[in-house]
Amino acid sequence: MSKYCFGVDLGGTTVKIGLFDPQGTVIEKWEIPTRKEDNGSHILPDIAKAILDKIAERQIAKEDVIGVGIGVPGPVDEHGIVHMAVNLGWSIININKVLGDLLQIPVRAGNDANVAALGEMWCGGGKGCSDMVLATLGTGVGGGIIVNGKMVTGATGSGGEIGHIHIAEGEPDACGCGAHGCLEQYASATGIVRLADRALANSEQDSVLRAVKADGKLSAKTVFDAVKEGDHLACEVAEQFGDYLGKGLAMIACVVNPEVIVLGGGVSKAGDILCEYVSKYYKKYVFHGCKEAQFRLAILGNDAGIYGAAKLVQ
Amino acid sequence: MSKYCFGVDLGGTTVKIGLFDPQGTVIEKWEIPTRKEDNGSHILPDIAKAILDKIAERQIAKEDVIGVGIGVPGPVDEHGIVHMAVNLGWSIININKVLGDLLQIPVRAGNDANVAALGEMWCGGGKGCSDMVLATLGTGVGGGIIVNGKMVTGATGSGGEIGHIHIAEGEPDACGCGAHGCLEQYASATGIVRLADRALANSEQDSVLRAVKADGKLSAKTVFDAVKEGDHLACEVAEQFGDYLGKGLAMIACVVNPEVIVLGGGVSKAGDILCEYVSKYYKKYVFHGCKEAQFRLAILGNDAGIYGAAKLVQ
Numbered sequence: 122m123s124k125y126c127f128g129v130d131l132g133g134t135t136v137k138i139g140l141f142d143p144q145g146t147v148i149e150k151w152e153i154p155t156r157k158e159d160n161g162s163h164i165l166p167d168i169a170k171a172i173l174d175k176i177a178e179r180q181i182a183k184e185d186v187i188g189v190g191i192g193v194p195g196p197v198d199e200h201g202i203v204h205m206a207v208n209l210g211w212s213i214i215n216i217n218k219v220l221g222d223l224l225q226i227p228v229r230a231g232n233d234a235n236v237a238a239l240g241e242m243w244c245g246g247g248k249g250c251s252d253m254v255l256a257t258l259g260t261g262v263g264g265g266i267i268v269n270g271k272m273v274t275g276a277t278g279s280g281g282e283i284g285h286i287h288i289a290e291g292e293p294d295a296c297g298c299g300a301h302g303c304l305e306q307y308a309s310a311t312g313i314v315r316l317a318d319r320a321l322a323n324s325e326q327d328s329v330l331r332a333v334k335a336d337g338k339l340s341a342k343t344v345f346d347a348v349k350e351g352d353h354l355a356c357e358v359a360e361q362f363g364d365y366l367g368k369g370l371a372m373i374a375c376v377v378n379p380e381v382i383v384l385g386g387g388v389s390k391a392g393d394i395l396c397e398y399v400s401k402y403y404k405k406y407v408f409h410g411c412k413e414a415q416f417r418l419a420i421l422g423n424d425a426g427i428y429g430a431a432k433l434v435q
Numbered sequence: 436m437s438k439y440c441f442g443v444d445l446g447g448t449t450v451k452i453g454l455f456d457p458q459g460t461v462i463e464k465w466e467i468p469t470r471k472e473d474n475g476s477h478i479l480p481d482i483a484k485a486i487l488d489k490i491a492e493r494q495i496a497k498e499d500v501i502g503v504g505i506g507v508p509g510p511v512d513e514h515g516i517v518h519m520a521v522n523l524g525w526s527i528i529n530i531n532k533v534l535g536d537l538l539q540i541p542v543r544a545g546n547d548a549n550v551a552a553l554g555e556m557w558c559g560g561g562k563g564c565s566d567m568v569l570a571t572l573g574t575g576v577g578g579g580i581i582v583n584g585k586m587v588t589g590a591t592g593s594g595g596e597i598g599h600i601h602i603a604e605g606e607p608d609a610c611g612c613g614a615h616g617c618l619e620q621y622a623s624a625t626g627i628v629r630l631a632d633r634a635l636a637n638s639e640q641d642s643v644l645r646a647v648k649a650d651g652k653l654s655a656k657t658v659f660d661a662v663k664e665g666d667h668l669a670c671e672v673a674e675q676f677g678d679y680l681g682k683g684l685a686m687i688a689c690v691v692n693p694e695v696i697v698l699g700g701g702v703s704k705a706g707d708i709l710c711e712y713v714s715k716y717y718k719k720y721v722f723h724g725c726k727e728a729q730f731r732l733a734i735l736g737n738d739a740g741i742y743g744a745a746k747l748v749q
Binding site: 196199250252266268269271273274275276277278279280281282283285286287298299300368371372373374375376377378379380406407408409410411413414 | 510513564566580582583585587588589590591592593594595596597599600601612613614682685686687688689690691692693694720721722723724725727728
């Protein structure tokens with residue numbers, strides 16, 4: 122008799138849902154909208170209906186569903202309790218219980234960035250390893266820490282908040298969290314643009330990025346495109362980025378000593394060159410006992426969340 | 436029928452051994468010398484003999500011994516394999532197997548600093564919590580990370596090497612590991628003396644530490660004694676120390692989000708004032724989601740290792 126599990130990635134605009142077998146094969150995946158009105162009170166009932174409809178449609182016996190995992194954009198503690206998910210309109214809610222009661226199937230919730238790390242470990246860039254760090258380089262820098270094959274949730278669900286490691290002194294701009302000098306201010310897509318902006322302002326040197334900026338098209342992508350063309354100023358920006366992120370990951374390695382470090386998020390579309398810049402500085406700063414960590418690119422993209430969520434219930 | 440476990444703390448000069456009940460009560464503890472001659476080949480047989488003799492002396496049935504845990508001064512991987520313990524003359528050795536074969540009792544080995552953290556979680560400063568960081572401030576800075584009640588060993592046994600987090604730029608002196616700017620260079624007993632030396636050299640201000648230094652008695656203890664007397668320069672040194680260690684612990688908190696941070700080692704004899712200096716800067720640098728971590732002093736002292744080792748086999 123086949124067994125199944127569902128992985129749910131709850132985002133601010135859409136909910137991605139995947140039906141998996143226990144080996145990590147996606148049988149089907151689909152999306153429903155995230156209805157945030159009425160303080161997000163429709164979200165979990167909508168998800169429950171989508172899953173129950175799918176079970177009925179496919180004539181799956183409920184006892185063959187191992188469970189439903191779900192990644193949520195906010196801190197989630199060990200018991201599946203979300204403490205404020207501002208994007209969804211939620212205050213405190215026990216997802217394991219509320220969604221579990223609606224479904225009558227075991228539910229396990231985790232923070233979305235941590236769950237994505239679990240997905241990359243299960244079927245992505247970290248496949249085959251059990252000690253892994255995922256750094257998700259998007260608008261911000263998210264992270265997920267895997268120790269002994271398990272997600273590090275932490276005491277209050279803030280495990281893996283690596284974007285807010287204090288990495289630099291004297292930063293005049295404030296991070297979204299209110300602090301100054303967070304890793305996210307240098308290693309996110311936004312951070313790379315900030316670094317490029319500063320480099321352009323502080324230097325007279327010729328660079329393709331000047332025209333790019335004049336066109337309003339300065340982005341992590343255009344910076345790394347320029348790096349690949351050998352643009353000198355862009356390469357300097359990439360070195361700075363590599364220094365900040367490599368140093369941050371070296372600090373993390375002294376804590377959890379990962380076998381593999383996976384770089385994901387939009388910035389990781391720059392490809393292998395990203396790993397080269399980051400690993401160069403990682404090796405410069407890291408304790409010798411942690412030097413052998415491999416750098417890999419994430420490979421599941423936007424599906425990491427549903428994979429990790431499905432893995433949560435195994 | 437009572438059950439027992441043994442905890443062994445293997446040090447460079449003595450081996451501490453404790454006989455425990457499974458609730459964490461020490462029934463008896465004693466020491467034997469660490470015989471390092473002949474590449475340390477006598478060490479494990481000596482330990483095995485000490486334990487087997489104790490079992491015979493107390494007429495304990497072997498099947499009532501749950502296991503023998505052992506903390507070792509070097510990196511130990513998940514399988515109990517030590518990769519170089521220079522102090523003991525060892526190269527690669529599988530302790531779980533070698534000692535287990537000698538004893539015919541299950542053995543589990545871990546790195547001594549990590550094992551001490553487990554001990555403090557079980558019966559010491561971190562009692563009652565399952566997400567904890569121990570910073571051991573001695574000659575160097577050691578550490579142990581507990582996630583979900585379990586020690587973080589890492590891919591190659593270098594989990595919790597927090598003394599080698601790169602914390603400062605432009606440090607002219609080299610750390611014992613060869614790098615420059617490691618946390619241990621500022622937050623260890625030796626590091627505090629370095630900070631005090633620099634403060635004395637860079638300032639003209641009056642301080643009781645000038646006479647102390649002239650007497651060759653500058654130490655972490657004399658610095659914190661002067662802090663307690665209100666010595667201004669000593670207080671400045673304590674602020675610097677607190678800034679470095681608080682910042683380092685804030686970085687660690689963004690990774691594992693501990694409930695409790697325990698300060699141990701010789702420096703922690705300074706008492707509660709130590710927690711005050713460190714937590715002040717921790718709160719300055721840490722991500723808001725991790726701000727509630729409690730600071731506590733270690734309470735098991737030199738016995739943390741035998742407690743943690745005994746806990747390893749439970």
